Amino acid sequence: MNQATLFGRGRAGRATVVAAVAVIVGGLVTTRGIAAVTYTVSIVDAGAASAAYHSAIDVHARAAGAAWADRFAGGLPSAALEIEVLITELGNGRGGGSSVTSSFVRNANGFNVYEQGAAAEVRRGVDPNGATPDIRISIDPDYLADELWFDPDPAARIAPVSSSRTDAMSFFLHEFGHAFAFNG
Ligand SMILES: [Ca+2]
Numbered sequence: 655m656n657q658a659t660l661f662g663r664g665r666a667g668r669a670t671v672v673a674a675v676a677v678i679v680g681g682l683v684t685t686r687g688i689a690a691v692t693y694t695v696s697i698v699d700a701g702a703a704s705a706a707y708h709s710a711i712d713v714h715a716r717a718a719g720a721a722w723a724d725r726f727a728g729g730l731p732s733a734a735l736e737i738e739v740l741i742t743e744l745g746n747g748r749g750g751g752s753s754v755t756s757s758f759v760r761n762a763n764g765f766n767v768y769e770q771g772a773a774a775e776v777r778r779g780v781d782p783n784g785a786t787p788d789i790r791i792s793i794d795p796d797y798l799a800d801e802l803w804f805d806p807d808p809a810a811r812i813a814p815v816s817s818s819r820t821d822a823m824s825f826f827l828h829e830f831g832h833a834f835a836f837n838g
């Protein structure tokens with residue numbers, strides 16, 4: 655329910671095309687960090703049109719998730735976060751990320767307080783929406799092919815980023831930030 659947000663340089667005027675068929679690949683799980691957070695990455699890509707990037711997307715999404723898990727407090731319950739990376743034409747020609755749902759925290763002075771669904775699962779160890787993905791990151795196929803630069807080792811991050819491109823690891827770290835904490 656949270657609105658995806660923009661990242662990096664963009665291109666104006668792209669038409670939005672709704673994908674009729676989706677292919678889901680991936681499903682690898684990685685565990686790292688102080689908090690016991692595991693990630694499952696599914697890539698939804700109509701007709702596998704961007705199949706050449708699936709492996710790099712999977713590696714970068716899990717590396718970014720692990721980097722976030724390193725910043726979570728110790729002693730938290732186990733969380734299993736399902737990440738859906740959706741490759742589709744976007745109106746902004748770029749990408750975005752968000753929690754798929756929100757979770758009720760408490761009522762404070764007559765106002766209901768909610769938190770991001772992914773944050774709720776990390777904090778409480780309870781999945782707020784069952785098997786439905788917790789985090790969705792959307793990427794325009796042209797942004798994927800023409801703008802993002804994929805690091806040969808996104809965990810180490812020592813290779814120089816192409817001066818004409820946007821670092822994909824930075825993109826994923828940024829979008830996870832929206833999913834865990836920062837809307838808008
Ligand atoms: Ca989950």
Ligand SMILES: [Ca+2]
Binds near residue numbers: 782785786
């Ligand atoms: Ca879920």
